[in-house]
Amino acid sequence: MKKFVAMLLAALLALSLVGANAEADKIEIEFWNLFGGLDGTYMTAMVDEFNASQDKYFINCITQDFGSYYIKLKTAVSGNEAPDFCISHDDYVWGLVKEGILEPIDQKAEELGVDFIWDNYIEKLDMLRFDGTIYAVPLDGVLRIMHYNKAICQAAGLLNEDGTLNIEPGLDKWVEAFEKVKAAGYAPFVTREKGSHPVYLFNALYYQFGGTQPWIADDGSSVTIEKEPAIAALEAYRTLCSYNFEGVDSVSEIFLEGNTAFCYDQSASAATYFEGLGENYGAQSTPQWGETRKTAVYSHTFVLPVNADRTEEQTRGALEFIRWFGINNWGWAACGHMPAYKPVRDSEEFKADPLHALYADSVDMPTDSLTYGAPIAMKGSAEMNDPLYEVGRGEITAEEGYEKIVENLEALLADYQ
C-alpha cells in the first residue's frame, strides 16, 4: 500500500512538473486589471481561455485594488515596475497620455505586425485617438440603463402588451409616470448618488438638453460647459432625484425588494435583477428626457504603460491578447456591457441574448462623454459630484449648481496651469 501511495505521489509530482514546465516555456506577460465581482470573474475566464488557446504566451492576470489603482500604476511606471499591459478607464487615458505614462498602441502593433482591424471597434476608439494615434483599445461600452419592474408598471398602467414601456419621451411624461406609480402605492424610482453614477446621468441629460460643447476645452485652457443646456440638465436632474430614495447605497437591494418601479443603474446589473425579479424584470436604454435621445457610454480600455523592461515578444503577446479579446468580445460583453467589437453585435450569440436586446440601441446614441481637456477624470470627481449632490437634494438651485460646477472646474484648471 505504501509503495502504491508513493508511486501515486511521484506520478502526481511528475505531472505537475510537466504542467509547470508547460507554463514556464511560455512567455509570461504581466497584466493588471481592477475588476472585482462579476467583471472580475469574466475577465479571469477570458484570460484563462486565451492562455489555453495557444502555447506561446502566458498572461499573468493580476487584480489590483480599485481605489488605489491609478496611484499604483503611475508609481509603477515611475519606478520602472510597470506591468506589460493593463486596464484603464477611458476618461483616465488622456491624463495618462499627457503625463507620459502610456505608449501608442497602433504604432507598436504596426511595428510588430499584429494585425488589428480598427474599423471593427465602436466609435469610442476614435475618441481615444490623440493626435491621430491610438493609445487605448476599448473592451466594452459601459452604460446606465433604466431597469423596471413590469408588475408595478402594469399596475400603474405604464406597460405595453409586449412588456415595453408606454411612456412618451419628455421629462414631464416621466414625471406623470412616476406620479402614476406613486398613486398605485409603489415607490417610483431609485438611483445612486455616489461614485461615477451622478456624472453618467448628468452627462446624458446635458447632451439631451442641447449641450454641444465638452465641459472643458480640449486644450484644457477654459471651462466650456454651456449654461443653458447645463441648467436645463440640472433642473431635470433635480426633478428625477426628487423621486429617488435619498441617501441610499443599497440601490440593488431596494429594487430587488420589488416595491420600486424604476431603477437607473448599470447595464451589468441586468443579469442580477433578472435573476431576482424573474419575468417581472424589464429594461430599456436611457430614456429620452430632453430634446434628443442620448446616453453616456464610457469604456474600459487596454493600454500599454511605459515599461523599458518589456521585451518585443512580451509587447507582441500583449497586443495579440488585446486583438484576441476583441474578436472574442462576447465572452466579456456577456456580463452585461455592450460589446466594443462591432462584428460581435452581429453575432448569433449577441442577438440571442434576451437581456442585451433590451438596451442594444444605447450604442447608437452615445454622448461626447470624454472631457479631454480635464486633467482628471470627471466621473466620480468631487468637482462634479458635490454640486450634483446639492442640486439633487434641492439644497441649491440649478443656476447655483451650474455656477458651482464652473467654479470647481476653473479651480481645477488653475491647479494645472
Added chain:
Amino acid sequence: MKKKRNLGNPVGVKDYEGYLFLIPLLIPYLIFTFSMLATSFGLSFTNFKLNKPLEFVGLQNYQVLFGDKKFFSSLLNTLKYVAFTVPCMLMIPFLLALMLNSNNLRARGFFRVTFFYPQVIAVSIITVLASYIFQPYTGLVNGLLQTFRLLSPEVEILWLADKNLVWVTIVIMAVWRSAGYNMIIYLAGMQDIPDSYYEAADLDGASGLQKTWYITLPCLKSIHVLTLFLQLIASFKVFSQIYLLTEGGPSGATRTYIQYLYETAFNKWQLGRGSAAAIVLFLIILLVTRVQLKISDRFSD
C-alpha cells in the same frame, strides 16, 4: 576613602551606554520618520510630480493652499471632528473603565473583551458594518426606531446623507471603534491607585461619586494628559474611517484634511502641494500639542 554611591545609576551603566540601547529604535525612526519629514519639507517648495523634472517654486504651494476654499473647509471639518470626538473619547472610556473597575460588576472579562473588541477589527470592516447599520430604508437603526414606534414608518432619518447628522454618525462610529483602547489605558491607571485611598474614604463615609471625584479623577491626571495627547493627534490625522464611510460627502461636508491632502497629492498628482499641506498639518499638531503641554504643566503645578 569611602566610595560615593550613585543612587541614580545603581548598576554602574555609563551615560553613553543608554544611547547605545536606543540605536535599534533611533535608526529606523530617523530613516522612516525624520528623513521623510525633512524630504516632505523640501518637496513642499517644489512643483514635484512623478515623471516630471523637479523645479523650485518657493512659497507658491503654500500660497495656493491658503487661497483654496477646500483647504479651509477640510481643515474646518477636521477641527469639527476633533471637537466632537476628543471629549467623547475621554469621557466614555473613563466611564467604561470605571464600570469595569467596580468590584460589583459580574462578567467583567466579557465586558472588557466586548468593549475592546471593535479596536481589533479592521477599520474597513467597521465602516462597512456602520454603513449597513445607518442606511435609510434598509438599515438597522431606522428599522429599530420604526419597530419601537419611535419613528414613523413613512419617515427615514438620513444618517449619512444629511450634512449635520452625518457627524453624529461619524462620532458614534469613532467612539464604538476606539473607545476600548482608551478604556484599557484608564483601566490600567485605575488599577494603580492604592486601595488604601478608597478605604480611607469609606471610613470617612464618602459616596461613590465623591470617591470618583476626589480620588479617581485626580489620581489619573497623567493618564488624562496622555489620553488627551494621543487622542488629539489621532483625531487630527483621521482619514480612512470617514473616507470609507462617506467618501467626504455629502457634498464635501465630511472631507477631512488628510483626504484633501491625499486627493491633492495622489488624485491630482500635485505632490509638492500635498507635501506643503502635510507640513501645515505637522505645524498645527505641533502648536496644539505645545499649548496642551503648557496647560497640563500649569495644572500639575
